[in-house]
Amino acid sequence: MAIRVRFAPSPTGDLHIGGVRTALFNYLFAKKEKGTFILRIEDTDEARSTEASTGIIINAMKWLKLNWDEGPGNELPEYAPYYQMKRKEQGIYQKYIDILLEKGYAYKCYCTPEEVEKMREQARLAKQPPKYNGHCANLTKQQQEEYEKQGRTAVIRFRMPKEGKIEFDDIVRGHVSFENALLDDFVLMKANGVPTYNFACVIDDHLMQMSHVIRGDDHISNTPRQIHIFKALGWEPPIFAHLSMILGSDGARLSKRHGHTSVLEYRKEGYLQDALINYLALLGWSTEDSQQLFFGNSLIENFSLDRCNSSPATFDPSKLLWMNGEYIRSKSDEEIYNLFIDWIEYTNQQDLIKDWDKDLLKKAISLEHEKVKLLKDIPGLVDFFFKELSFDEQAVSKVLLSETKKDSSKIVLNECLRRLPNQQDFSPEALEKFARDLATELGFSNGKVFHPIRVAISGRTQGPSLFHMMEVMGKDEVLKRIQFTVDKYFNV
């Protein structure tokens, strides 16, 4: 059997972390099984669907490299997604409504939304499940004409069997069974002629020959309805896999109030595409040995649907952050530089670095590479290379001007000013020897020499390895900065 799966978001907002996870599992399954992955935009909610949202979803999918392999045309190099509203224009859904009506599996219902709501209300009061009561299920031709004369427009409802049950085997959940009696005659097509989700979804899954439907657990109660439609049309339903939900730290389904939920926000924060993917893959899926990091193609190679967990997972930002650091460290200096430049452009911060020498930036980033957890950390880590020297007050008071260190610091910095101009070899090794020799000669601890130099040239106590930093800065700049520091704090 050819493996064919889809991600079918509704374009009503940002692409959500939970949505990405669903897309990812479909993608991984398709790649692992050498199948086909499709993107289908379920835009049948005309009130809430927006083009902006569609654009966001497509861009996010591209950024995440969750590329789909097929589209309505065969346009290359990039496929467009399928759009249900476009398919509706082609009369695809109406065709099957007619068949269902013809065969008696569906009927026209003339009740208004208000009337239906009233029914539900009554059922609730009677402690019954709030269902449509089948008022229009068996109207005669004359009754239908009468309603139409009143100007009522009909919706199409599915005629649900009153007895029996629907059972199916879910890859994640195992055997699942629902009583038909609990289901009501749900709407297939709205009064405006637009198919509902449950209907359009079935028609498309069949027509697009989906072998598996991998989606969130929140859809599991729609599945029996959908299977009824498949069967009414004489079609074999796909194999279902319902993924567990992703929860926020308070145990409720992940939502806005848990902080960042949109993929794009993670991109803005400076998370890496592959780190986010790796983290999300581990939410509800694992290997036998609980492997954490999956570089390159190993996620695809290791993935299998039957190792998906059926219990919900709580999203843990601190683990994602750790993982992002791991991915950043796994990349070359060159790659991180390029990723940083892309990120600057994506976040429109070109002004921030426009006066920065790119060669120096590259070197500075490589010095701080292993410290970076998010791309957005980089400016704060390296900006002192480019900006005029500014001092961290704590650094000054603790290292340069404290009672126990101010004298030695003054001596060290003045010695640097005196000797460094003659220092021919400005390699880290030579500079380290220079500093250690100086310490020995002056009878100071290494720290009493290294620390003031660090503060004098960077303005802070934290930073790259001192001698690498000096090399990258260059002799002239180092001397200039030390002179500036001495003038500011010691020559008063």
Add this chain to the structure above:
RNA sequence: GCUACCAUCGUCUAGCGGUUUAGGACAUCGCCCUCUCAAGGCGGAGAUCACGGGUUCAAAUCCCGUUGGUAGCACCA
């Protein structure tokens, strides 16, 4: 309310009846390394496997029930 699903360290998870004094990862704590910050190394603490009852020589693992959590119950998807 009805229905479904779920239940192992704070979090993600391994576990498929005996190899389990329940393993790994994040977070946390301590130590080491060290020119700072990181990274790295080593180690600690942290789970009576939700609870109760079975089945079995043997159960985190199988069955039943209870409780709790989550989701669904639209002319939304």
